[in-house]
Amino acid sequence: MSAEFEKNLFTEMSIQPPVEFQDSKDEYKKLMMAYYAAMREVQTKFEILNDELNLRHSRNPIEFIKVRIKKSQSILDKLSRYGLDKTLDNLKQINDIAGVRIVCTYVDDIYEIANMFVRQDDVTLVQIKDYIKKPKPNGYRSLHLTIEIPVYFSDSKRKLRVEVQIRTIAMDFWASLEHDMKYKKDLDILPALKEELKQCAEVIADTDIRMQKIKNRLDEGNQAPIEKSENSL
Numbered sequence: 001m002s003a004e005f006e007k008n009l010f011t012e013m014s015i016q017p018p019v020e021f022q023d024s025k026d027e028y029k030k031l032m033m034a035y036y037a038a039m040r041e042v043q044t045k046f047e048i049l050n051d052e053l054n055l056r057h058s059r060n061p062i063e064f065i066k067v068r069i070k071k072s073q074s075i076l077d078k079l080s081r082y083g084l085d086k087t088l089d090n091l092k093q094i095n096d097i098a099g100v101r102i103v104c105t106y107v108d109d110i111y112e113i114a115n116m117f118v119r120q121d122d123v124t125l126v127q128i129k130d131y132i133k134k135p136k137p138n139g140y141r142s143l144h145l146t147i148e149i150p151v152y153f154s155d156s157k158r159k160l161r162v163e164v165q166i167r168t169i170a171m172d173f174w175a176s177l178e179h180d181m182k183y184k185k186d187l188d189i190l191p192a193l194k195e196e197l198k199q200c201a202e203v204i205a206d207t208d209i210r211m212q213k214i215k216n217r218l219d220e221g222n223q224a225p226i227e228k229s230e231n232s233l
Contacts, residue, residue: 018072020086027088032069032097037151038160039067039098045123046102049116061109063169066101070094095126095146096163103172106212107132110143110166117145117164124148126161132171138194139201140175142167170204 017028043065050062070078075094076086084090091097104110110132118125127146135141145164150157167175178197184190 016072018076020076021088024088031088031091034151034153034158034160035098035162036069037153038149038162039069039100041149041151042098042100042147042162042164043067045117045120046100046113049113061104061106061113063103063105065103068099070097070099092161095161098160098162100162100164101172102164102166104166104168106215107168107208108212108216110168114143114145114164114166118147122150124159132167135201135205138178139198140178141171141201141205142175168208170208174201174204 017025021028046062046065050060054060075091075097078094079086079090082090082093084093102110102113104113117123124147125145126148127144129144132141132143143166145166146161147164148159148161150159174197181190181193181197
């Protein structure tokens with residue numbers, strides 16, 4: 001992710017309060033800024049872990065990181081689904097206002113990275129949903145962590161929640177297509193496409209497992225002592 005893209009995530013437009021929060025617009029903007037800071041804290045932690053693992057193992061388990069602050073309309077929609085009044089205090093009931101997505105190469109990387117992250121003493125694990133071991137009915141797979149992290153400001157400290165999603169490249173590719181399908185209106189073709197997409201999820205999961213096994217065998221081979229055959233020099 002380029003530095004330019006990261007800076008553009010925090011703009012006046014991105015934290016502009018909806019009309020429902022006009023009476024408390026300054027507080028709304030401060031809260032969104034705080035969530036942005038929490039998101040960046042989490043992003044930095046994963047970047048440091050990736051650098052450390054590269055130093056130790058000569059490879060980066062994290063392929064890329066995506067971050068986002070939930071759009072105001074999505075926040076309002078979630079409050080409505082929860083049956084909550086549109087108040088600043090009720091925003092604390094939404095765990096994914098700040099979101100960080102970690103995309104890894106292999107399935108084992110997901111759990112290794114997640115365990116390293118939640119062991120850090122300033123990270124509090126609030127909830128874990130393992131959709132890899134127990135996929136959603138539509139085939140969705142990913143590891144979801146809801147965490148709480150302190151963010152320090154000039155005159156205060158706030159603990160804020162961030163949702164972290166960790167998945168493989170193949171899982172992320174599948175999830176992107178599934179997300180696009182939600183906004184299609186052709187109801188005649190959707191049932192068939194949904195079933196086909198679910199089958200793709202099974203193929204992807206099987207491929208992820210097979211790729212992990214191949215990597216494990218390669219690692220075992222690298223660790224084994226080299227024996228000379230009769231034809232060796």
